[in-house]
Amino acid sequence: MSLMGEKTGECVVCCNRCGGFLMESAITTSYMVCPECGNRVVVCVKNGRVSVFDDTRSEEELAEKRHARLTGYAAKFKKLIK
Numbered sequence: 319m320s321l322m323g324e325k326t327g328e329c330v331v332c333c334n335r336c337g338g339f340l341m342e343s344a345i346t347t348s349y350m351v352c353p354e355c356g357n358r359v360v361v362c363v364k365n366g367r368v369s370v371f372d373d374t375r376s377e378e379e380l381a382e383k384r385h386a387r388l389t390g391y392a393a394k395f396k397k398l399i400k
């Protein structure tokens with residue numbers, strides 16, 4: 319499920335599909351695309367443990383989230399202007 323190497327106390331985050339190198343160490347949960355196989359992955363950090371999952375969200379879902387975020391910002395700005 320998660321591939322994690324420990325080198326001199328640092329975690330190396332690898333792709334859960336091809337094992338390709340993703341990043342030196344994860345600090346916060348983040349979404350990224352594997353440079354090796356193009357797999358969308360979620361790097362999840364919980365209680366100092368790093369797990370890598372498939373990002374199973376669909377393109378439409380991502381677009382929706384993006385849209386929702388933009389709408390949220392717009393609402394915030396409107397409040398600020400008032």
Ligand SMILES: [Zn+2]
Nearest residue numbers: 333336352355
């Ligand atoms: Zn990969």
